Amino acid sequence: MNSIPTFSSMTPEAGLKKAMELSRPDIIAEISASNLKGRGGAGFPTGVKWNFAASAHADRKYIVCNADEGEPGTFKDRVILQEYADLVFEGMTIAAKAVGAKEGILFLRGEYTYLRPHLEAVLQRRREAKLLGPEVLGAVFPFDIRIFMGAGAYICGEETALIECIEGFRGEPRNRPPFPVNTGFLGRPSVVNNVETLAWAACILQRGADWFKSHGTEKSTGIKIFSVSGDCEKPGIYEFPLGISVLELLKKVGGEHARAVQIGGASGLCVPASEFHRAIAFEDIPTGGSVIVFGPQRDMLEVLHNFLEFFVDESCGQCTPCRLGNRKLLEGVEMLQAGTCSMTYLRELCALGESMQLASKCGLGQSSPSAFLSVVKHFRDELMGRVTLPTHG
Amino acid sequence: MSNPNPLDLDIARRAPTSQRAQTIAATASAQAIGGHVSLTIDGQPVKVPLGTTILEAAKTIGAHIPTLCHHPDLCVAGVCRICSVEVEGMRTLQAACAFPVTAPIHVHTHTRKVRQARRHIVDLLLSDHYGDCYTCKRNNNCELQSLAQEYAVDFFRFGHPEKPRHTIDTSSYSVVRDLDKCVLCRRCVRTCIDLQEVGTIEVLGRGDQSHIKAFQDKPLGDVVCINCGQCINRCPTGALHAHDDTDEVWAAIDDPKKHVVIQTAPSPRAAIGECFGMPPGTPLTFQLNTALRRAGFDRVFDTNFSADLTIMEEGTELLFRLKKALLLREPAAFPQFTSCSPGWVKYLEHFYPEYIPNLSTAKSPQQMFGAVIKTYYAQKHGIDPKDIVTVALMPCSAKKFECNRPEMDASGFKDVDYGLTTRELARMIRESGIHLPDMPKSDFDQPFGTATGSGVIFGATGGVMEAALRTVLEVVTGKPVEALFENANIQPVRGFEGVRYVELPIDEVGPVPDLFKDHVPHWNFLKGQTLKVAVAHGTANAKKVMEDIKRGGQFSKCHFIEFMGCPGGCLGGGGQPIPTTPEIRKARAAAIYSEDADYQIRKSHENPDVMRIYNEFLTDGPCSHRSHELLHTHYVVRGKYIE
Structure with missing residues (x-):
C-alpha cells in the first residue's frame, strides 16, 4: 500500500499560493491553530518552532528537512519523498516564507541515495516553474533547496547532530539550550522539521487548521502516517488519525493476535497485549510512525537483543550513559538469555536504564532503555524463568 | 608607545x-x-x-x-x-x-536521581577503564580516582576489564598514550583542536567503539604533533602522560663514572611546589638546588645563564638583520621569530615551513646550555665530555623531542641527554625521600652561578621579548632601559592577552659597545626608526599572527615576534604540574615576575658569567663563527602531510 489518500487528494501548490497571500504571522497562526506536532516522533508543536525561528534576529535563516529516516521499522518518509516530494518541498517553501529563510536543505539519509536523482529532478522542475529560485511565484521571495546526503549514522536524525553533520563535523548532538531555532546551522536560526511534518504543513495551509483539527484527538490533532511491519498480514504504509488504539490499528493490518507491539521504533515503547487498548497519540503512546508487530512465537529477549545491538552500534559515543550504558544493557540481555543474570543485577540494570533516561545527552540515550524497561516490566514471567535464583541447601 | x-x-x-x-x-x-x-x-x-x-x-x-x-x-x-x-x-x-x-x-x-545517575556514570566509566591505580603515573592525582572515592564506589558494579585492549603508544619522544585508561572526556581533543588549533587527534568510531586517534590511526610519533603536551595537562586520568626518562637519569646518577649535571628552568621552579602540596606560585628555586644535590646530581646549573646567552645571540641576530636591511639595503627575513619554544618551532615547521628563514637560528636555552656544558665547561674543568650527562628540568614535553633532534650535537655529543618534566623531577625527589619545601636554600653552581632577572622571565609569555628589549634598547640607545620603563619592567609586553603588539620609537642612538664593534660601525641606521614587536602565546594565537603575516597585515611589518607554543608561555607548559588552569598560570607568573624584581642584575648583557664566556671561549662575540657552530641550529621543512 504505497499511496497516501489524503496527500493524493491535495491540489498541487494550493497551500503555497495561500501562504504567499498571507503575512508571516498569519501563516504561523494557521499552523499553530492546527496544533500540528512534529511527526518525527518528538511531537514538538510546529507552530511554536516556526514562531521561535521567525522572531529570532539573524542575517540568515535556514529550513532543514530531516529525511534521515533511521528509526528501525520506519519507512514512511521514503514513500512520502518518492510519491509526494512536491508536497514536502511546498511545505519547506511555506516554512521559509513564515520564518524568513532563503535557503532550504534536505538532509537525505545515505541509504536513500537512489532517491536523489528523482528529488533533484523535482527540484529542477520546481525551479523552472518558479516555485523555487530568486522570485518564488513572482514575489520578492528568494528561496531554494539543496540536498545534503547523510552518511548512514542513525544519530544524525537528531536535529543538532544533523546540523553538525551538514556543517562538516562528526554527527553528534549539541548541548541544548541553545536550540536550533536560535543557534542552528552555521549558528543561524534553523527550523528542522520531519518530512511528514512539512507535508502536513502544506496540507494545513491548503485546507485550513479546522480541517486538520477535525481529525485526531484534542492534544494530538490530525492524521499520522504509519510504517507497519513485523508479524502481521498486511505490512506497509497507512494513514490513521492520531488517537487510534493499538488494537484498532492491529485489526486494520491483520495483526490482532500479536503478543506485543513496538511503537515508535527501537527507541519507542514495547506495548504488551494487555495494553492494546491504549491510544497512539502524544498524550499516551507517542510515535514517529513505526509500528512493529510481534507475533505469539516471538522471543522478546531476542527482540531486545536486536534493538540493543542497534543502539550499541548507533550511539555516537559522546556521553557516558549512552556509550557504555547500552553495552551493559546488551550484556545484561545476553546474561538473561544464558540464565546467568541474578535478580539483583537485573534490578541494577533497570536502575541503570532509568539513569540513562535521565542523564543521557540526547534523545537516543534517553529513549534507548525504554524497550529494555518495558520488556522487563511486561514480560517479567518470561524473564524470571531465565534468571539465576539463589540456590538453597 | x-x-x-x-x-x-x-x-x-x-x-x-x-x-x-x-x-x-x-x-x-x-x-x-x-x-x-x-x-x-x-x-x-x-x-x-x-x-x-x-x-x-x-x-x-x-x-x-x-x-x-x-x-x-x-x-x-x-x-x-x-x-x-x-x-x-x-x-x-x-x-x-x-x-x-x-x-x-x-x-x-x-537528589536521589542525581546521586544514582552520577554513581552509575562512575560505575560505567570504571567498567571501561583498564589498569590499576598502583602502576599509574596519575595515582593520587586522577580525577576518575577522586570521583570513585567521592561516589563511594565499593565494587565494580558493571564489571572491570581484565585485559588491555590497546597497545600503549610510545612512538613519540614526548607524549605517551594509553587508551585503556581513556574515559573519552575529549579534553585532549578540545585542547588540540580548539585551544591549540593543531588538530592532531580526533574521535574515531562510534558508540562504545569510539576512541581517540591520530590521523589514520597512526602512532603519535608519525603524525603532525608539536609535542606541546597540553593534552597531557588536561587529561583527567593516566591515558596521556609524558615519556618517562627518570630511569635513565637514575642510572646515570648511579654510575660513578658519569658526571651528571642538571639545569633548571625558571617555570618548573615556580610550579614544582604544587607537587608537594604548596599553593601555586610558591617559588622553590633554592630549595630545589639542595634537593637536587641530595638526590645525587653532581652540579646544579641555572638555565637563566643560557637564557641570557640566548638573548645575546638572538638579540644580536636581530640587530644584524636590521643592519642588513637598513644599512646594507640587502634582503633580510622579517619579522624575526623567537625559537626558544620547541612546540612552536615544530608547529612552524609543519604549518608554515615557508617562514623558516624568519625563525631565529639561535638554539633554545636548554640546547645552548647542553652545548656549553659539553665544551666550555668540560674544558674548563678537565672533564671528558663523553662522561658528562646533561639533564634539563623543563616545564615542557616538547623539550624531550628537541633534545633528541639529530642536529643537536654541536658539542660532538648529544648536547642534552635527558629533558625531565616538572612532574618527573618531583617524582625523583619524592623517591629520594625528600620533602622539597623543607629543604634549606642553596645557590647554583659555578661557573654559571650568576643569573639575571631577564633569564627568569623567559618562563612567562612576553618574557623573552622583555629580556631582549632590555638588552637591545640599551645596546642601541646607550641609555639605561629604566629611562624608558620604570624599574625596567616593560609592562606592555606582559600579561595574558593572546596577542600583544608594541611599538618602540628609537629617537636617539648611542655608541656601539665593544662586543659589537667588529660587526657594526654605528647605529645611525636605527635612528628615527620605530621598533615593532609582538608577542603571541599558544599556537592558536600564533596561527592568528601567522595568517595576518601571510596576508601582509599589521604583524608582517613587525621586526621581532615572540611565539610560545603553550598558553601562558613555559609556565603553562605541558610538563608542568597537573592541573594547570588560568588561575594557576597567573599565580606562577606572579612568582616569576616577583623573582625577576628581586635580582640584582636584570639584564642579560650585564651577566658577568655570560660576558666571561665571550671573553674566554666565544671570543669573536655573539653570532660569530664559533657561536654559530655551537649555539645556533637549523630547521626542517616538515609540512602538513605525512607519508
Missing part, C-alpha cells in the same frame, strides 16, 4: 559547533540582554549574571558539583554527564557545565 591590539581575525576555528555553540550562545545572550538572574540551588538563593552556567553559579555558594569533561581552559562539551543536576520542571537531568541560566530556575544538586 604601545597601542591596544585590535586583532580580531575571523579564522574559522576547528572545534565542532556542538562544543562551541554553548559558550557563544551564553556570552551572546548575556551581552544582548545583560543583567542578572536569580535562581535557587538546593534551596539557597543565588544571583548571577545572565548566561552563567549552573556549575559556575553553584561555585559562588560553595555547592560542589563534580566535573570530568569540563576544564576552565576549554569550551564546553557536556559529554561525561557527571555534573548532572535536577532542574525543576525538566524531565531529564541537565549537565550543569553546559546549562546557561537565563530564567529563574530551581536547581537540586544531590
Whole structure:
C-alpha cells in the first residue's frame, strides 16, 4: 500500500499560493491553530518552532528537512519523498516564507541515495516553474533547496547532530539550550522539521487548521502516517488519525493476535497485549510512525537483543550513559538469555536504564532503555524463568 | 608607545559547533540582554549574571558539583554527564557545565536521581577503564580516582576489564598514550583542536567503539604533533602522560663514572611546589638546588645563564638583520621569530615551513646550555665530555623531542641527554625521600652561578621579548632601559592577552659597545626608526599572527615576534604540574615576575658569567663563527602531510 489518500487528494501548490497571500504571522497562526506536532516522533508543536525561528534576529535563516529516516521499522518518509516530494518541498517553501529563510536543505539519509536523482529532478522542475529560485511565484521571495546526503549514522536524525553533520563535523548532538531555532546551522536560526511534518504543513495551509483539527484527538490533532511491519498480514504504509488504539490499528493490518507491539521504533515503547487498548497519540503512546508487530512465537529477549545491538552500534559515543550504558544493557540481555543474570543485577540494570533516561545527552540515550524497561516490566514471567535464583541447601 | 591590539581575525576555528555553540550562545545572550538572574540551588538563593552556567553559579555558594569533561581552559562539551543536576520542571537531568541560566530556575544538586545517575556514570566509566591505580603515573592525582572515592564506589558494579585492549603508544619522544585508561572526556581533543588549533587527534568510531586517534590511526610519533603536551595537562586520568626518562637519569646518577649535571628552568621552579602540596606560585628555586644535590646530581646549573646567552645571540641576530636591511639595503627575513619554544618551532615547521628563514637560528636555552656544558665547561674543568650527562628540568614535553633532534650535537655529543618534566623531577625527589619545601636554600653552581632577572622571565609569555628589549634598547640607545620603563619592567609586553603588539620609537642612538664593534660601525641606521614587536602565546594565537603575516597585515611589518607554543608561555607548559588552569598560570607568573624584581642584575648583557664566556671561549662575540657552530641550529621543512 504505497499511496497516501489524503496527500493524493491535495491540489498541487494550493497551500503555497495561500501562504504567499498571507503575512508571516498569519501563516504561523494557521499552523499553530492546527496544533500540528512534529511527526518525527518528538511531537514538538510546529507552530511554536516556526514562531521561535521567525522572531529570532539573524542575517540568515535556514529550513532543514530531516529525511534521515533511521528509526528501525520506519519507512514512511521514503514513500512520502518518492510519491509526494512536491508536497514536502511546498511545505519547506511555506516554512521559509513564515520564518524568513532563503535557503532550504534536505538532509537525505545515505541509504536513500537512489532517491536523489528523482528529488533533484523535482527540484529542477520546481525551479523552472518558479516555485523555487530568486522570485518564488513572482514575489520578492528568494528561496531554494539543496540536498545534503547523510552518511548512514542513525544519530544524525537528531536535529543538532544533523546540523553538525551538514556543517562538516562528526554527527553528534549539541548541548541544548541553545536550540536550533536560535543557534542552528552555521549558528543561524534553523527550523528542522520531519518530512511528514512539512507535508502536513502544506496540507494545513491548503485546507485550513479546522480541517486538520477535525481529525485526531484534542492534544494530538490530525492524521499520522504509519510504517507497519513485523508479524502481521498486511505490512506497509497507512494513514490513521492520531488517537487510534493499538488494537484498532492491529485489526486494520491483520495483526490482532500479536503478543506485543513496538511503537515508535527501537527507541519507542514495547506495548504488551494487555495494553492494546491504549491510544497512539502524544498524550499516551507517542510515535514517529513505526509500528512493529510481534507475533505469539516471538522471543522478546531476542527482540531486545536486536534493538540493543542497534543502539550499541548507533550511539555516537559522546556521553557516558549512552556509550557504555547500552553495552551493559546488551550484556545484561545476553546474561538473561544464558540464565546467568541474578535478580539483583537485573534490578541494577533497570536502575541503570532509568539513569540513562535521565542523564543521557540526547534523545537516543534517553529513549534507548525504554524497550529494555518495558520488556522487563511486561514480560517479567518470561524473564524470571531465565534468571539465576539463589540456590538453597 | 604601545597601542591596544585590535586583532580580531575571523579564522574559522576547528572545534565542532556542538562544543562551541554553548559558550557563544551564553556570552551572546548575556551581552544582548545583560543583567542578572536569580535562581535557587538546593534551596539557597543565588544571583548571577545572565548566561552563567549552573556549575559556575553553584561555585559562588560553595555547592560542589563534580566535573570530568569540563576544564576552565576549554569550551564546553557536556559529554561525561557527571555534573548532572535536577532542574525543576525538566524531565531529564541537565549537565550543569553546559546549562546557561537565563530564567529563574530551581536547581537540586544531590537528589536521589542525581546521586544514582552520577554513581552509575562512575560505575560505567570504571567498567571501561583498564589498569590499576598502583602502576599509574596519575595515582593520587586522577580525577576518575577522586570521583570513585567521592561516589563511594565499593565494587565494580558493571564489571572491570581484565585485559588491555590497546597497545600503549610510545612512538613519540614526548607524549605517551594509553587508551585503556581513556574515559573519552575529549579534553585532549578540545585542547588540540580548539585551544591549540593543531588538530592532531580526533574521535574515531562510534558508540562504545569510539576512541581517540591520530590521523589514520597512526602512532603519535608519525603524525603532525608539536609535542606541546597540553593534552597531557588536561587529561583527567593516566591515558596521556609524558615519556618517562627518570630511569635513565637514575642510572646515570648511579654510575660513578658519569658526571651528571642538571639545569633548571625558571617555570618548573615556580610550579614544582604544587607537587608537594604548596599553593601555586610558591617559588622553590633554592630549595630545589639542595634537593637536587641530595638526590645525587653532581652540579646544579641555572638555565637563566643560557637564557641570557640566548638573548645575546638572538638579540644580536636581530640587530644584524636590521643592519642588513637598513644599512646594507640587502634582503633580510622579517619579522624575526623567537625559537626558544620547541612546540612552536615544530608547529612552524609543519604549518608554515615557508617562514623558516624568519625563525631565529639561535638554539633554545636548554640546547645552548647542553652545548656549553659539553665544551666550555668540560674544558674548563678537565672533564671528558663523553662522561658528562646533561639533564634539563623543563616545564615542557616538547623539550624531550628537541633534545633528541639529530642536529643537536654541536658539542660532538648529544648536547642534552635527558629533558625531565616538572612532574618527573618531583617524582625523583619524592623517591629520594625528600620533602622539597623543607629543604634549606642553596645557590647554583659555578661557573654559571650568576643569573639575571631577564633569564627568569623567559618562563612567562612576553618574557623573552622583555629580556631582549632590555638588552637591545640599551645596546642601541646607550641609555639605561629604566629611562624608558620604570624599574625596567616593560609592562606592555606582559600579561595574558593572546596577542600583544608594541611599538618602540628609537629617537636617539648611542655608541656601539665593544662586543659589537667588529660587526657594526654605528647605529645611525636605527635612528628615527620605530621598533615593532609582538608577542603571541599558544599556537592558536600564533596561527592568528601567522595568517595576518601571510596576508601582509599589521604583524608582517613587525621586526621581532615572540611565539610560545603553550598558553601562558613555559609556565603553562605541558610538563608542568597537573592541573594547570588560568588561575594557576597567573599565580606562577606572579612568582616569576616577583623573582625577576628581586635580582640584582636584570639584564642579560650585564651577566658577568655570560660576558666571561665571550671573553674566554666565544671570543669573536655573539653570532660569530664559533657561536654559530655551537649555539645556533637549523630547521626542517616538515609540512602538513605525512607519508
